[in-house]
Amino acid sequence: MKKYTFTEKKDTRSGFGAGMQVLGQTNPNVVALCADLVGSLKLDAFIKENPERFIQCGISEANMIGMAAGLTIGGKIPFATTFANFATSRVYDQVRQSVAYSHKNVKICASHAGLTLGEDGATHQVLEDLGMMKMLPGMTVINPCDYNQTKAATIAIAEYDGPVYLRFGRPVIPVFTDADQKFEIGKAWMVNEGTDVSIFATGHLVWEAIQAGEMLEAEGINAEIINIHTIKPLDEKAILASVKKTGCAVSAEEHQVAGGLGDSIAQVLIQKHLAPLEYVGVKDTFGESGTPAQLMEKYGLSAKAIVEAAKRAIARKK
Amino acid sequence: MTELQSIASQVRRDILRMVHGCQSGHPGGSLGCADLLVALYFQQMKINNRKGKGGYLSFNMDGKGEDLFYLSNGHISPVFYSVLARRGYFDVTELATFRKLNSRLQGHPTTHEHLPGIRIASGSLGQGLSVAIGSALSKKLNGDKTLVYCLMGDGEQQEGQVWEAVQFAPNNNVDNLVAFVDVNGQQIDGSTKKVNDNRDLGAKYKAFGWRVLHVDGNNMDELTTLLRKIKRLVGKGQPIAVMMKTEMGQGVDFMMHSHKWHGVAPNDAQLEQALSQLEETLGDY
Numbered sequence: 325m326k327k328y329t330f331t332e333k334k335d336t337r338s339g340f341g342a343g344m345q346v347l348g349q350t351n352p353n354v355v356a357l358c359a360d361l362v363g364s365l366k367l368d369a370f371i372k373e374n375p376e377r378f379i380q381c382g383i384s385e386a387n388m389i390g391m392a393a394g395l396t397i398g399g400k401i402p403f404a405t406t407f408a409n410f411a412t413s414r415v416y417d418q419v420r421q422s423v424a425y426s427h428k429n430v431k432i433c434a435s436h437a438g439l440t441l442g443e444d445g446a447t448h449q450v451l452e453d454l455g456m457m458k459m460l461p462g463m464t465v466i467n468p469c470d471y472n473q474t475k476a477a478t479i480a481i482a483e484y485d486g487p488v489y490l491r492f493g494r495p496v497i498p499v500f501t502d503a504d505q506k507f508e509i510g511k512a513w514m515v516n517e518g519t520d521v522s523i524f525a526t527g528h529l530v531w532e533a534i535q536a537g538e539m540l541e542a543e544g545i546n547a548e549i550i551n552i553h554t555i556k557p558l559d560e561k562a563i564l565a566s567v568k569k570t571g572c573a574v575s576a577e578e579h580q581v582a583g584g585l586g587d588s589i590a591q592v593l594i595q596k597h598l599a600p601l602e603y604v605g606v607k608d609t610f611g612e613s614g615t616p617a618q619l620m621e622k623y624g625l626s627a628k629a630i631v632e633a634a635k636r637a638i639a640r641k642k
Numbered sequence: 643m644t645e646l647q648s649i650a651s652q653v654r655r656d657i658l659r660m661v662h663g664c665q666s667g668h669p670g671g672s673l674g675c676a677d678l679l680v681a682l683y684f685q686q687m688k689i690n691n692r693k694g695k696g697g698y699l700s701f702n703m704d705g706k707g708e709d710l711f712y713l714s715n716g717h718i719s720p721v722f723y724s725v726l727a728r729r730g731y732f733d734v735t736e737l738a739t740f741r742k743l744n745s746r747l748q749g750h751p752t753t754h755e756h757l758p759g760i761r762i763a764s765g766s767l768g769q770g771l772s773v774a775i776g777s778a779l780s781k782k783l784n785g786d787k788t789l790v791y792c793l794m795g796d797g798e799q800q801e802g803q804v805w806e807a808v809q810f811a812p813n814n815n816v817d818n819l820v821a822f823v824d825v826n827g828q829q830i831d832g833s834t835k836k837v838n839d840n841r842d843l844g845a846k847y848k849a850f851g852w853r854v855l856h857v858d859g860n861n862m863d864e865l866t867t868l869l870r871k872i873k874r875l876v877g878k879g880q881p882i883a884v885m886m887k888t889e890m891g892q893g894v895d896f897m898m899h900s901h902k903w904h905g906v907a908p909n910d911a912q913l914e915q916a917l918s919q920l921e922e923t924l925g926d927y
Contacts, residue, residue, distance in 0.1 A: 387806035390772020390807065394776020395777070397780055417769075
């Protein structure tokens with residue numbers, strides 16, 4: 325098992341804020357919009373350095389999405405930011421018609437995704453956003469795994485012409501990827517090569533998958549771990565190559581099992597290479613208040629849950 | 643008839659023939675707004691008149707240096723398509739493909755089929771004003787002094803997003819924006835008064851901080867006078883809202899004074915009767 329270490333823990337939303345600061349300095353067309361959550365989205369540096377390129381929308385997410393679509397006409401690159409729940413389910417029709425169907429170069433940047441938003445509870449813990457967004461034709465969906473990768477993804481999506489959903493979160497998690505990485509949209513990242521089971525993880529569950537890999541190694545199981553930071557377009561080639569080698573798979577995501585990364589992988593496997601697949605995700609339920617760690621444990625999103633899923637997948641082989 | 647009135651007459655004929663041709667679509671509001679769209683596209687708006695492929699107006703999505711128009715109540719697409727074709731963005735014969743398979747003239751306007759002149763999809767109501775504001779902000783960021791026009795329906799004012807946008811624009815000095823509300827008092831299920839009364843829309847916009855004007859949207863003289871006045875009122879810190887009184891079905895006697903023709907196509911006899919009331923001025927497609 326390849327060793328991954330970290331010297332600090334940071335939230336991925338701060339990676340977004342750092343990426344925005346870079347974009348503010350390097351890309352004069354980038355405009356930031358926010359619906360009354362500037363602090364939560366870590367936009368302070370961007371706003372301080374580019375006040376004329378920041379649009380405070382107030383608590384009006386539908387208007388924010390529509391204005392972002394309009395800003396693209398004239399060549400601006402709007403980054404529309406709020407909590408993941410308000411960036412997706414609250415404004416789904418606005419995103420569908422004004423952004424996706426109109427194919428506008430809008431970057432929908434969503435923080436506080438999933439259970440690990442924590443104490444605010446289920447009203448804010450969107451677990452359906454990846455599914456909703458990936459269903460929209462032409463929408464790119466990205467869920468990076470740590471601070472550095474989120475920063476790199478933020479910078480990368482400004483260079484890409486088309487609508488993007490970028491998802492990140494609130495929990496403070498290990499920073500284990502390279503600070504100077506180049507983010508390639510749609511290209512899966514091989515975290516650890518293995519032979520017994522393929523673990524496809526997205527977002528901060530990649531770190532859980534690494535922990536799981538070490539636990540499995542102690543039991544003599546050699547897990548391949550792949551970071552699927554881009555849910556759509558999905559790197560089918562990487563998925564198929566891995567499963568053809570290992571013969572079974574686990575998906576791991578902080579999202580409903582229905583409609584998430586696991587479902588996308590299942591579609592690939594069903595059509596192109598039948599193999600056992602076990603889901604690690606939220607199983608048709610809403611979240612609740614609690615600390616991120618408590619919620620990860622209770623809803624079966626921890627390294628331990630990935631280990632168990634890997635063993636189930638291996639047992640189903642042949 | 644003035645030149646604009648003569649164009650509007652032909653646009654009304656186009657609308658009726660398009661809707662009749664596919665036996666679907668929305669003639670009522672389209673007929674009501676024909677005068678405004680003709681006045682905007684044939685007189686008011688600064689449009690790039692450079693011709694491109696096939697001799698049609700060259701269309702650029704970014705629209706820098708041009709006045710831009712956004713149709714929020716996308717169901718009145720027939721009037722939009724007719725005016726764009728008559729203005730020279732594409733061939734008028736293409737109007738015959740309206741709402742048919744493989745057409746660029748979808749039931750509701752879209753950028754998806756790359757029809758020149760369309761900058762955003764609309765149809766699901768309440769979204770156009772937000773887009774228009776974003777477009778106006780883009781112009782400001784680009785130092786582009788041209789203007790943004792938006793048309794909404796009065797029934798559409800029942801959508802919550804409209805009021806998010808109405809609140810935002812004056813607070814952010816979006817003064818390169820002119821929003822028209824087509825006040826025809828009708829919506830699918832009956833009069834707006836009965837369905838969900840908008841009450842005094844002008845007073846509401848004013849209370850939100852807009853400069854509010856009123857006009858008879860079916861009186862071309864009044865319209866063009868108002869549009870000239872608007873050119874002097876923009877750039878003064880306030881967005882402009884025009885409460886435009888129109889008659890749904892304007893120009894066809896049996897389609898007026900009712901919500902019945904909001905989304906119903908005329909049959910052969912009704913089409914003939916309707917066309918007999920509108921002069922063919924530029925040649926039917």
